[in-house]
Amino acid sequence: xxxFLAGCAxxxxxxxxxxxxxxxxxxxxxxxYVVVLATTIIFSEGHPGRQIFGxxxxxxxxxxxxxxxxxxxxxxxxxxxxxxRPENLPDSSETKQAPLERxxxxxxxxxxxxxxxxxxTEASVLVxxxxxxxxxxxxxxxxxxxxxxxxxxxxxxxxxxxxxxTIHTDARIGMPKVFSAREAMIAQNPFVTVxxxxxxxxxxxxxxxxxxxxxxxxxTDDVETKYLANRVAAQLGLPLIFGALTQWEGQIxxxxxxxxxxxxxxxxxxxxxxxxxxxxxxxxxxxxxxxxVGTMMAVEAIKVLTDAGEALRGRMMIxxxxxxxxxxxxxxxxxxxxxxxxxx
Numbered sequence: 001x002x003x004f005l006a007g008c009a010x011x012x013x014x015x016x017x018x019x020x021x022x023x024x025x026x027x028x029x030x031x032x033y034v035v036v037l038a039t040t041i042i043f044s045e046g047h048p049g050r051q052i053f054g055x056x057x058x059x060x061x062x063x064x065x066x067x068x069x070x071x072x073x074x075x076x077x078x079x080x081x082x083x084x085r086p087e088n089l090p091d092s093s094e095t096k097q098a099p100l101e102r103x104x105x106x107x108x109x110x111x112x113x114x115x116x117x118x119x120x121t122e123a124s125v126l127v128x129x130x131x132x133x134x135x136x137x138x139x140x141x142x143x144x145x146x147x148x149x150x151x152x153x154x155x156x157x158x159x160x161x162x163x164x165x166t167i168h169t170d171a172r173i174g175m176p177k178v179f180s181a182r183e184a185m186i187a188q189n190p191f192v193t194v195x196x197x198x199x200x201x202x203x204x205x206x207x208x209x210x211x212x213x214x215x216x217x218x219x220t221d222d223v224e225t226k227y228l229a230n231r232v233a234a235q236l237g238l239p240l241i242f243g244a245l246t247q248w249e250g251q252i253x254x255x256x257x258x259x260x261x262x263x264x265x266x267x268x269x270x271x272x273x274x275x276x277x278x279x280x281x282x283x284x285x286x287x288x289x290x291x292x293v294g295t296m297m298a299v300e301a302i303k304v305l306t307d308a309g310e311a312l313r314g315r316m317m318i319x320x321x322x323x324x325x326x327x328x329x330x331x332x333x334x335x336x337x338x339x340x341x342x343x344x
Contacts (some may be wrong), residue, residue, distance in 0.1 A: 003052055007032050033067070036060060098191035103145050109308075116306035117145065123305045124148035126213040128201060128229055130177035131155070132290030133219030133243045133297065135167035140298035142185035142192050146305070149185065150213060152197035153177045164287045201225055206232040217241045217301060219294065223271045230255060230264035234339050239304050240264070243297045247283050248322035250293030253331065254300055254312045261314040262333040263340045289321050 008029050015025040040057050098121075106112045106120075123146050127134050130153040141149050155177050157168045165177075172180040178196035185194050197209070201220075206228055210216060216233045218226055218240060226242070233240040239256040242264060255263045296317065303311045317328050335343045 033060075033064060037064065098145060098189070102189075102191070106144065111308035112302075112306050116308060119306050120145050120302065121147045123215065124150070124213045125215045125217060125301060125305075126150040126152065126210065127217045127219060128225065129153050129219035129221070130165075130167065130181040131161065131219065131221070132164045132245060132285065133294040134177075134181070135165045136291050136294030137217055137219055137243075137298045137301070138181050138185055139167055139188065140295060141301060142189045142194070144298070144302055145189065146192060146301075148193045148195065148213075150195040150197065150209075151178050151181055152199065152201050152209070153181075154198060154200040164285060164290045166291065201228065203228060207236070210236055210238060213238070215239055215241070215301060215304060217243075217297060219243055219297070221245070226264060227271065231339050233257075234263050241297050241300050241304070243293055245285055245290055245293060248286055248289065248320065250289055250296075250319045250321070251316055252293060252296050252300065252312060252319075253316040254304060256304075256311075256313050257340045259313055260333070262331045263337065265339040266334040266337045266341075267316070267331055269334065269337070286321060292321065293319060 011028045176198045182194040182196045234257040237258040242253045244251045
């Protein structure tokens with residue numbers, strides 16, 4: 001038995017010294033065990049060849065059974081782990097603490113300070129969409145140190161995205177956008193937790209998903225998703241930061257029903273007629289516009305989370321990039337709104 005253990009140790013450490021793969025070392029140890037077992041079976045008790053390794057046939061069979069059971073358990077465990085969805089895997093960044101100087105420029109701001117930065121670190125934000133608006137929102141939330149950032153999108157990175165979706169790269173074309181975004185965010189700030197949901201937001205999952213977060217940011221370009229997000233956020237009493245783009249113009253607002261503001265359905269009671277609101281692919285969009293509007297949305301998120309300044313609750317900012325104009329309009333709550341009205 002001692003000779004066998006010494007042989008195993010020699011195989012392991014020599015293999016390590018030679019940079020042999022772990023699987024190769026285990027294979028060699030397995031072959032050594034087969035040789036020992038064959039020797040025990042072939043030679044009779046007391047034979048010199050059998051005495052080299054020692055042990056009875058039953059003892060070697062028990063050792064082989066235990067080793068086989070451990071191997072089988074590890075294989076089953078590996079397969080179970082492979083089936084876990086990426087968003088449910090533990091994030092190693094959860095155990096890390098960011099150095100204080102990383103957020104020093106926030107901490108020296110009177111409106112944020114150390115308390116506000118702590119609120120950001122403890123906050124959780126769900127971003128809908130990892131495209132044009134989602135790109136700057138996700139990048140700046142990660143840079144700001146928002147503790148947990150979820151991102152849901154069922155699309156993959158395409159070459160046509162790179163003109164405006166700066167969180168993605170040419171090397172990640174074909175990768176699901178949520179994983180591409182997570183890679184960029186962790187590269188920028190490894191101290192935040194990013195939860196990617198590579199799926200479409202649907203009625204069946206929206207309520208449970210939203211309930212895990214403090215703030216929802218809508219960076220989608222799909223009207224149906226916007227109405228769904230607005231309805232669920234209002235039901236849960238969660239603030240919703242809205243953003244929209246069209247060619248040269250962007251819109252931003254904060255819908256916070258719990259604070260008495262209008263909601264998305266108050267402002268847009270009916271979806272646009274088919275063809276009346278073409279997508280970016282159909283109408284086009286100037287490249288930097290999503291960056292400008294998405295960055296403003298990230299600013300609103302930081303204000304909402306830290307209670308700094310006055311967020312765009314009950315107001316909508318409209319940015320006209322073509323003529324360099326910025327204007328803000330007041331929004332009114334509708335009593336007959338099917339989502340938040342008093343006459344529902």
